[in-house]
Amino acid sequence: DTEVTQTPKHLVMGMTNKKSLKCEQHMGHRAMYWYKQKAKKPPELMFVYSYEKLSINESVPSRFSPECPNSSLLNLHLHALQPEDSALYLCASSQGPDSYNQAFFGQGTRLTVV
Amino acid sequence: QKEVEQNSGPLSVPEGAIASLNCTYSDRGSQSFFWYRQYSGKSPELIMSIYSNGDKEDGRFTAQLNKASQYVSLLIRDSQPSDSATYLCAVNPGNAGNMLTFGGGTRLMVKP
Numbered sequence: 001d002t003e004v005t006q007t008p009k010h011l012v013m014g015m016t017n018k019k020s021l022k023c024e025q026h027m028g029h030r031a032m033y034w035y036k037q038k039a040k041k042p043p044e045l046m047f048v049y050s051y052e053k054l055s056i057n058e059s060v061p062s063r064f065s066p067e068c069p070n071s072s073l074l075n076l077h078l079h080a081l082q083p084e085d086s087a088l089y090l091c092a093s094s095q096g097p098d099s100y101n102q103a104f105f106g107q108g109t110r111l112t113v114v
Numbered sequence: 115q116k117e118v119e120q121n122s123g124p125l126s127v128p129e130g131a132i133a134s135l136n137c138t139y140s141d142r143g144s145q146s147f148f149w150y151r152q153y154s155g156k157s158p159e160l161i162m163s164i165y166s167n168g169d170k171e172d173g174r175f176t177a178q179l180n181k182a183s184q185y186v187s188l189l190i191r192d193s194q195p196s197d198s199a200t201y202l203c204a205v206n207p208g209n210a211g212n213m214l215t216f217g218g219g220t221r222l223m224v225k226p
Contacts, residue, residue: 031212042202042216043158055211090157099146099206100165103214105157 003027004106006091012112015081021109023074023091031097032074034066035090037108043090049074050097081113116141118205120217128225133190135220137203140184146206147179147186148214153199162188193224 004025013019023032031050035043048056049068063085065077074091088108094101117140127133135149146165150158164170164177164186176189186205190197203217 033212042218043214044216045213048211048213050211056213088157094212097211099212101212102148102160102163103212104160105150108157 004091004093004104006106006109008109009107010110012114013078013081014114015083018077018079020078021076021089021091021111023106024072025093026072027093027095029093029095030071031094031101032068033092033103034074034076035092035105037088037090048097055097078111083113086111086113116205116207116215118203118215118217120203120220122218123221124223125220126223126225127193129193129195131193133193133197133222133224135188135190135201135203135222137186137217138184139186139205141205141207142184144205144207147177148204148206149177149188150202150204151199152202152219158202190222195224195226198222198224
């Protein structure tokens with residue numbers, strides 16, 4: 001079982017809204033990731049959580065705020081986004097944080113900022 | 115700037131042929147390499163991983179790695195129309211945790 005579940009699948013939000021994206025895995029993986037993918041571009045790493053602690057922040061604007069409440073859950077809180085933040089947001093997980101671990105992606109949340 | 119380069123395609127092959135997808139990377143210290151398949155509007159799906167020089171086979175897929183040439187490839191034998199997708203090469207530098215850098219992807223079209 002390599003399932004990573006993301007909710008919601010689609011989200012439309014205004015620039016003044018606050019919303020959250022959720023990600024869940026029950027594979028016992030100890031590393032979880034947020035990636036952003038714009039249309040016809042490859043995924044770009046945003047955040048890495050390792051053993052529930054933020055280990056990497058790829059210079060992401062503060063309007064994106066990650067949270068890892070426990071080893072199975074990862075949230076991405078959104079506030080005051082811009083239309084250019086519209087993208088597919090992908091959550092991934094891997095067994096551990098080192099580079100040999102395979103990363104498995106969820107189905108993504110397609111976000112539109114209006 | 116660590117880069118991963120792929121020909122964007124489209125690469126068009128007839129059904130039953132071998133599709134050959136190529137990827138080069140700039141960071142000589144890279145240690146792990148992955149191929150993902152992404153259908154339009156869907157998320158990336160891991161299909162192969164390779165860590166040492168040589169070939170690795172899994173069903174119709176063969177990944178090839180040459181670290182000296184900083185080159186990784188994916189061969190798909192007996193290509194099927196259902197293989198039509200964008201194939202993403204992903205490289206992990208190995209010195210800062212699991213931080214995948216993706217190439218731009220190659221769009222493969224398998225024609226019946």
